[in-house]
Amino acid sequence: MDSKSNAALKTTEPETAEQTAPASSVASPASAGPAANTPTTASKPSPARLWFKATGSRYLVRVTALIVAVALWQIASDNGFNLYINFDNIPAPTAVWSALVTELGGQEFYLHIMHSLQRVALAYGLAVVLGVVLGVAMGRSRWAEDIILPYIELLRPIPAVAWIPLAILMLPTEQSSIIFITFLGALFPVVLNTTHGVEQTNPTLIRAARSLGASNRAILWHVVLPGAMPSIVAGLAIGMGVAWFSLLAGEIISGQYGIGYYTWNSYTLIQYPQIIIGMLVIGGLGTLCTLLVRKACNPLLKWQVKGGQS
Template sequence: MDSKSNAALKTTGPEAVAEATPAPSVSAPETPRPAANTPTATKRPSPTGLWFRTTGSRYLVRVVALIAAVVLWQLASDNGFNVYINFDNIPAPTAVGSALMTELGGQEFYLHIMHSLQRVAIAYGLAVVIGVVLGVAMGRSKWAEDIILPYIELLRPIPAVAWIPLAILMLPTEQASIVFITFLGALFPVVLNTIHGVEQTNSVLIRAARSLGASNRAILWHVVLPGAMPSIVAGLAIGMGVAWFSLLAGEIISGQYGIGYYTWNSYTLIQYPQIIIGMLTIGGLGTLCTLLIRKACNPLLKWQVKGGQS
């Protein structure tokens, strides 16, 4: 075979066919374009909008409810509503607001508030310390419960007003007697709720901690107290409200300063708007103190699963 036939075979072999066949073109996949009415991304709500959806809307409902009550109060006072409740002698919110502006312009009103806050702080602090200690002791020891609980149950039903004569006879000053009455009012809710919380602690957790070698002190601090904390916090909140109630009774009888004395003195002087100012001040201060107690105790209840409301 000559050189021409060899060249012909080379040009007609598989290599030549491969060279003659064009390589297929590879194109990048096309990205589908979104439709004109399809949102490209979901916008995240702003922190303000998120707060309003979760919490702010609830506060708005509460404020609207209070405003509605004030409007109804104004209408009842203006029209002399007298169906079982007589609004003829009750000052309208406008009169109360005018008297409040006058009181806020002086110094005596603030002096009454400061005296009441000081008494509540001293009495409530003592009630929390003594009440929690006694409640834990009675919840953990049957002997302590049998010895202390009869005194608690015997003294608890006695109203704060009934303690006033004895407090004046026992204690050297009026300040001490008012603090003592306020202390008794706050003590009993704290004690009883602490006992309930300690007794309701899951015994399985206590046995598990003891089987792992935990001491009684470690079980108390790391098992019993955390488990009883929801009941203790409830007792602290209730005790704060009862403390203000008891403070009012003590200041009415034996006080010279304080918001309770201010309210009672306004009644004796026939200053009806000042009576309502004193009542609303007591309610506002009690609500604020209770809110502070709950906020301060929230870090102790992070483990608790919240629920129950729809």
């Protein structure tokens, strides 16, 4: 009996193992599959969330700061705030917005903007070309610096308004006078920042390129200019802001069209909301143009490591 029972047990054990094995092998993937996939899909952040975390939150802070400033302006105008700064005659943001809607309904307002944009584009383009060339020459040659720098330092402190009478006497038209004044305003920041960037180029890199057989032209294009590009871009951005400042001065005195003329003419006609509209349009156009300059130069600064902010 013992031998028969042992034989029976031996024959039944493999059958039970064979019956249970497929069940476990089939059940395990079915039960583990969805559970393994669920955490990965749930934890992956959406593109919108990633954008907001990286960039959107900063824009939210900036917009909030502007909204707070407008709200304080509205409160000060409504209550006639007068503590050294008098808001009695300053129109409220609601009045400025109403006047802006009226201006946008006509064509003359757009003519002022177009004339100003054309003048800035032409004057700034000339300033960039001449300013970068002079800056590179001054940064690479002591003779060029000794010849050009005295003129730069002598003329740079002269304000744009002081150039207006001489520009009218020298140049044939008011349009050319305004462009000349705007050109001078943009020129000096570009020249000085370009010179500074070229002078700060690492001399070790220049010696290494020269030891490898690079010519002076190759060193200029592949070593000096890329190394000076951060300073050049800073000069271009500053020059754009100064160009709008100088344009305003030129259009106030000798212009017939332009956003500067529009602002000054509004003052003479005692149209206070239009004065603020002109100021805000100048600030907005200057900011937009500076942003376009920075965006256009970003491909030239891909090698630069950003840091310093937390």
